[in-house]
Amino acid sequence: METWTAQPPSPTRWWVLGLRGELDLHAVRHLREPLLTEIEAHGPWLAIDLSEVRFIDTTGVGLLVRLVHNLRDRDGDLALIAPAGQVLRILRWTNLIRVFRVLDTADALEG
Template structure:
């Protein structure tokens, strides 16, 4: 699980892209992003999330988002991306869902 904070913008994406790919390559094709401390997301970060989910699904994995709120959740809803990503209220909800699979 990764829990970025603050703004997910072009600058954050530059810092996060390689560590995220490293997590996937090193720990498998399942990734949970806790967005509870993220107050802003821009199109660059949305693009990264879309690329990540496709990268993970190509490896029979998935990307789960935890607790997006405010502007972040609005952007995900407006772009209809809540249909692409499993979105959960908490990490325990993610783990419960994984136990049912």
């Protein structure tokens, strides 16, 4: 993962995490703990902007699956914003596109 940014909740209950680069084993190792800290700080309504993620491997997919279950257990949810290219193909091939709330833009997040 080259970079990530977190934006606190907007007028909605959602907060947005923007990722850039690759969501792979190396990135997940460095992202997991800070992500859990951000969830504790901002709440269980997380939207991950994947528009600038060009690659995801099974470790990245596993992180997303664990996150959605963790957030739903806390009465929250996970939305994926603008997955494209290889990331979108993996979500479709694994049929995980049906597990996640997938949005074209962060503007589509509702209250």
